[in-house]
Amino acid sequence: MSEKVILAGLGGQGMMLLGRLIAQAVMLEGKNVTFFPSYGTEVRGGTAYYHLTVSDEEIFSPVIEEADALIMMNFPSYLKFKDLLKPDSMLFINSSMIDKIDNETNIDVFRIPATKIANDIGNVVASNMVMLGAYNQVKNLVSIPIFLSCLKNVLKGRKEPFFEVNKLAIERGADFIKNF
Amino acid sequence: MTLTDKNKKYLLTGNEACAEAAIQAGCRFYYGYPITPQNEILTHMAIRMPQAGGTSIQVESELAAINMVHGSAAAGARAMTSSSSPGISLKQEGISYLAGSELPCVIVNVQRGGPGLGDISPSQADYFQAVKGGGHGDYHTIVLAPSSVQETADLVFDAFDLADRYRNPVMILGDAQLGQMMESVVFNKKCEPNSFKKDWALTGANGKKRNIIKSFYPVRGELEKFNAKLQAKYSLIKSKEVRYEEINTENADIVIVAYGTCARICKEVLMKNKTPNIKVGLLRPITLWPYPSQIIQEISEKVRAILTVEMSAGQMVEDVRLSVSGRCPVHFYGRTGGGIPSPKEIIRKITEIISVKEEITSAT
Amino acid sequence: MEAIYKTPDSMIDTPTHYCPGCGHGIIQRLIAEIIDEKDIRGKTIGIAPVGCAVLAYNYLDIDTCEAAHGRPPAVATGIKRVHPDKIIFSYQGDGDLAAIGLSEIIHTANRSENITVIFVNNAVYGMTNGQMAPTTLLNQKTLTTPQGRSEQCDGAPLRICELLSVVDGSRFIARTSVTSPKNIIKTKQLIAKGFNTQIQKKGFSLIEVLSPCPVYWRMSSVESMKFIDNEMTKAFPLGIFKDWESQN
Incomplete structure (x- = not known):
């Protein structure tokens, strides 16, 4: 198997953390992984993007020339990467922040209101995990229990209380696809 | 974060792997100055060095950093500095002094675009500077070019051993791509920094003849003698330390010569068989100095053409041409200023070369 | 019979390459005497600069490292971090320390590296035949200030002791000269105090020594000594600028 995904969003939308955790989880499952983050001045705001x-x-x-999937958190990200979609690939968009996309004919589009779902469960920052839940429900790339154990390692100390809401966000993302 | 379990896989950036490998290779003195895209080396050192009982200082300039390395190396310790292209330019005087004083150390260049301030994206445009001297005088640094995060770690271990074995600075020549991307890495290289006896080091002349670390030879004839000694050492390194990876070069129509990030991209063309009608091989130099000239010469006698791919306007290709000496055509494909050659571009270039050759052959 | 004057054990008994009337020989002898008296030859490492004193290791019989122009404080830092219990000193001229190496000396002082710096100020570049130094006096003629140093064009003499004494990390900063037996004895006391500062792990110490360069001052040896006493000390007053002992 081989999967090339580009994750992108506003700096601060949690794409770095999400990509790194997926990379870590699939590595622990024994797969090869290369995770290439954008770097430089996009600390907050601007488009931060990651090749996985x-x-x-x-x-x-x-470097990904043709993606199997895009996970796009906001409109500028979508504009930047839409041309890298190859035929029969999948586009996952945060429809809370992207309302208009091109008329795609040979691409599967999944519109997930990730920001709204995350907000509804009480933590808007978990929108990245909603996207993961949705993406993984379709692609089954990563083992969720292993992913959660990686997440637990990151959310230590004062961040520990955020674990449950992140876990819930993943479930809600998956549920959204089940009812899609 | 502890990363010392020898059997465990860690997900790290090339920069982090580089810093961690240095510590595990016995480096206890690191001096750095912030510059993108190598900042993770500084931050990793700042966390891990104190845990390892070592010293990591963020210093006032690249000049100070390389000269602190000079001091720690002269004192007999394993020392390292790192930077990216503009900062490496600043270090060149210091590297010349290190070579002239025969001091072992490791210098990491995570290359970015140039000239001038350039940009922070991947580049291989410091090849000339790295392999042709860089600073003043007749000297060489050993230059190692990794092409993955794992290889970055492995070569850092080797770099410290090579430096100590030959009393010579060693450069790790990476790029922004390698430094920033994360891959799995295992730190399982053996390392015995104490196996190198450093009786030349400065420790105070306690009960022994005093030592002098110098590169100044003002008495006529002395410097020429010293340079002859340096050249003899370089010849020895050339005869013993050349490293490369060779893939599918037997019966190839065309062989690509590429290193580092470019080599990985070229590998995709070969391994995924993207040119079904053309047999493509790859020669990936791992040591850029000493350069694998001999094997390139041998290949040039068997193939229809050689293609050199670089993230530069054409630097290593000059060494390829020297090695080939007209035995076969040498082509070049390069991107600069943050452009990374893509497999598609390389395939296009290969097809172009072979079809042009075909036309010439059929016309004659 | 008891010897009351001899070549210090830490000094090699050989004629120096220094010009007649030069101060380097005196200052290096003082350092050797201090090393002998403190019995620290076996754990002392010196840094030789680029400049007239580069060959200091031909006279001082101790472990020595050369350094690129201006960088002795960085090299000293690198050595000291490896050998925190050894005695590390750099020996630097005014071009080395106050021009090309100004950044290194300030930051080394600011980190309060536990090293000692002997700063020899003779107000001129000697090794390159007598150009203006950062410490050249106003109106002083050199190869590159043929009409005399002009404040407007070249700036005024740079006062290193004053500059470094306001850096938090500096612990002992003093200026002295070698113009008379009395001043030479004083210089020895101050350099010894610098070494003591280091031995007691108090941090950064620097002793500036006003030293004659008769050749490039175009003066006799005696005139040079008078020039220091009468002219140089106006721009560079002697004294202790900072002392960790009196501060506490």
Whole structure:
């Protein structure tokens, strides 16, 4: 198997954390992974984007030219990466922040109101986890229990109380797809 | 974060892996100055060095950093500095002094675009500077070019050993792509920093003849003698330390020569068989100095053409041409200023080369 | 018979390359005497600068490291961090320390590296044949200030002791000269105090020594000594600028 995903959003929308945790989880499952974050001045605001390649085989080029999936958190991100979608690939958009997209014919589009769902369960910051829940429900890339154990390692100390809401966000994202 | 379990896989950026490998290779003195895209080396050192009982200082300039390395190396310790292209330019005088004083140390260059302030995206445009001297005088640094996060870690271990073995600065020549991307890495290289006897080091002349670390030879004839000694050492390094990876070069129509990030991208063309009608091989230099000239010469006698791919306007290609000496055509494909060659572009170039050659052959 | 004057054990008994009337020989001898008296030759490491004193290791019989121009404080830092219990000193001229190496000396003082700096100020670049130094006096003629140093064009003499004494990390800062037996004895006391500062792990110490350069001052040795006493000390007053002992 091989999966090339681009994750992008506003700096601060949690795409870095999400991508890193997916990378860590699939690594623990024994797969090869290359995670290439954008770096530089996009600390808050601006488009922060991440190339994630997962494969059973050696990964050569770390740069994604044709994506199997895009996970886009806001409109500028979508504009920046939409042309990298190859035929039959999948587009996951945070429909709370992206209302208009091109008329895609040979691409599966999943509109997930991630910001709204996260807000409804009490933590708008967990919108990244809603997207993961939705994406993984479709793609089954990562084992959720392993992902959660990686998440637990990150949410320590004063961040510990946020674990449950993140876990719930993943479930709500998955539920949204089940009822899609 | 402890990363010392030898059997465990860690997900790290190339920069973090580089810093951690240095610590595990026995480096206890690190001096750095912030510059993107290598800042993670500084931050990792700032956390981990104190845990390892070492010293990591954020210093006032690149000049101070390289000269502190000079001091710690002269004192007999394993020392390292890192930077990215503009900062490495600043260190060149210091590197010349280190080479002239025969001091072992490791210098990491996470290359970014140039010239000038350039940008912070991946580049391989410091090749000339790294392998042709960089600073003043007749000297060489050993230059190692990793192409993955794991190889970055492995080569950092080797770099410290090579530095100590030859009393010579060693450079790790990476790029922003390698430094910033995360991959799994295992730190399982053996390392015995104490196996190198450093009786030349400065420790105070307690009960022994005093030592002098210097590169100044004002008496006529002395410097020429010293340079002859340096050159003899370089010849030895050339004969013993050349490293490369060779893939599918047997029966290849065309062989790509590429290193670092570019080599990975080229590998995709070969391994995924993206040119079904053309047999493509790859020669990936791992040591950029000493350069794998011999094997490139041998390949050039068997193939229709060689293609060099770089993230530069054409630097390593000059060494390829020197190695080939006209035995076969040498082509070049390069991108600069943050452009990373894509497999598609490389395939296009290969097809172009082979079809042009075909036309010439059929016309004659 | 008891010897009352001899070459210090830490000094190699050989003629120096210094010009007649130069102060380097005196200052290096003082350092050797202090090393002998403190019995620290076996744990002392010196840093030789680029400048007239680069060959200091031909006279001081101790472990020595050369440093690139201006960088002795950085090299000293690198050594001291490896050997915190050894005695590390740098020996630097005015071009080395006050021009090209100004950044290193300020930051090394600010980190309060536990090292000692001997700063030899002779107000001129000697090794390169007599150009203006940052410490050249106003109106002083050098190869590159043929009409005399002009404040408007070249700036005024840079006062290092005054500058470093306002840096928090500096612990002992003093200026002295070698113009008379009395001043030479005083210089020895101050350099010894610098070494003591280090031995007691108090932090950064610097002793500036006003030193004659008769050749590039175009003066006799005697005139040079008078020039220091009468002219140089006006721009560079002697004294202790900072002392950790009197501060507490």
